[in-house]
Amino acid sequence: MNWRYDHREFLPPNLVQFNGKTYIVPGWRRVAKDTRLSNIRHVKPQISEVPVPTSKYKTIYYPESGKYHCSCMGYWRSKGNCKHVKALKLENNGK
Numbered sequence: 001m002n003w004r005y006d007h008r009e010f011l012p013p014n015l016v017q018f019n020g021k022t023y024i025v026p027g028w029r030r031v032a033k034d035t036r037l038s039n040i041r042h043v044k045p046q047i048s049e050v051p052v053p054t055s056k057y058k059t060i061y062y063p064e065s066g067k068y069h070c071s072c073m074g075y076w077r078s079k080g081n082c083k084h085v086k087a088l089k090l091e092n093n094g095k
């Protein structure tokens, strides 16, 4: 494909001739006269994602055993020392 232009709008691009000039609408971006719709790539803007609440993971401290458990993926990957456990350890040590 030979894209010439990225069209960063929610609505699909359209070419409009106005006063002998070519524009992509919406946005009214002036482009080369021989531009075709196939030269324009429609890049839909990203809707900013809602931040994931930290409460998504449950980090538990078992005082009896002195062990920590966390439900996040990092807990398994780090063999029980994910950032949540580290944070909780720090918090417990501070007391």
Ligand SMILES: [Zn+2]
Pocket: 057, 059, 070, 071, 072, 073, 074, 075, 082, 083, 084, 085
């Ligand atoms: Zn974790």
